[in-house]
Amino acid sequence: MSLPKLIIAATFVLASQAYAQSTSGTLVVVPAFGEVKHANDQATMTFGVEEQDKDKAAAASRVNQKIKQGLEILRREDPQATIKTQGYYTYPVYPERRPLADGTMPKLLPTGWRVGNYVEMKTTNLGGLPKTVAAGQKVLALNNLQFGLSPATTKKLDDQRIAATYQNLNERIASIAAAMGRKPGDAVLDTVDFEGSGNYVNRVEVAGSAPQMMARAKMAEDVAEPSFEPGETTLQMRLVGKVKFK
Structure with a gap:
């Protein structure tokens, strides 16, 4: 190898070593x-029922009965599922508020009551899920369903x-x-x-x-x-x- 090439090669080696050392x-x-x-x-579902009546007790009674029926159905269809009730609510229903002839706003009294309750259900039985949901929908409304x-x-x-x-x-x-x-x-x-x-x-x-408003769940054949x-x-x-x- 000629001297110039040898110098170049040596310089390259030294430069590489210096680069590595740096x-x-x-x-x-x-x-x-x-x-x-x-x-x-796994599926997580929220069922619910809502009733409206002039009599608060009557509305609450129907909600309680349907929730009980719905729980029985869901447990029967999927015994291994985890089920819990939540979000029970009772709200007064007021008529439309209109000003009086003198321009003042009248004090409104409730004309009825809206009562509802939710049921959360978690299950890993996805194969039987359609049948379970359809059975529950005979009494309850399906508000939400998500998979995870x-x-x-x-x-x-x-x-x-x-x-x-x-x-x-x-x-x-x-x-x-x-x-x-x-x-x-x-x-x-x-x-x-x-x-x-x-x-x-x-x-x-x-x-x-769950939404505040929900359609009433009616019994279905x-x-x-x-x-x-x-x-x-x-x-x-x-x-x-x-x-x-x-």
């Missing part, structure tokens, strides 16, 4: 991301989500080391912050508040079974790792 002790902040998907295996993951499935997927995110962190560290002209083994993981992004909780579907598509839920996780190069 990253010694460098602290690198590495964001990582992971996600897992799973078919929804059961606690057991969420726990299982949480382990997979952590593993996927940590694997992505290792892959990014290897890529960063290569870009810096270093070996992955030169990187020492200093800190792993699973809360660094603020986006580490499962944003699963949450049932919203037969209700056609509804069709449902549970879909899937994606669980995501972000973390931030701090890596120091030797």
Whole structure:
């Protein structure tokens, strides 16, 4: 090899060594991301009933009877479901307020009462869900239905989500080391912050508040079974790792 080429080669080696040495002790902040998907295996429903009557006691009595009937039906159709009543309300109904001849507003008295009650039901029996809902709708009104993951499935997927995110962190560290002209083994993981992004909780579907007004649930001889598509839920996780190069 000629002297000029030898000098150039030596210069390149020295420059490479200097470049590698310049990253010694460098602290690198590495964001990582992971996600897992799973078919929804739990349904959360809100049933309700509302009655209106001039007699508050009469309205409340009909609501209580229908809620009792509805609970019996839902328990019979799906014995393993979790059921609870909630949101009992009683509101006065006033007539339209119009000014008197002298322009003053009259004091209104209630002309009736609106009484209602809700039932929340959670079940993992999605196969029998259409039949259960149709049976419940003979007495109660279905106000809301949302699909999600059961606690057991969420726990299982949480382990997979952590593993996927940590694997992505290792892959990014290897890529960063290569870009810096270093070996992955030169990187020492200093800190792993699973809360660094603020986006580490499962944003699963949450049932919203039931509407204040609902159609009265009437007894029906037969209700056609509804069709449902549970879909899937994606669980995501972000973390931030701090890596120091030797």
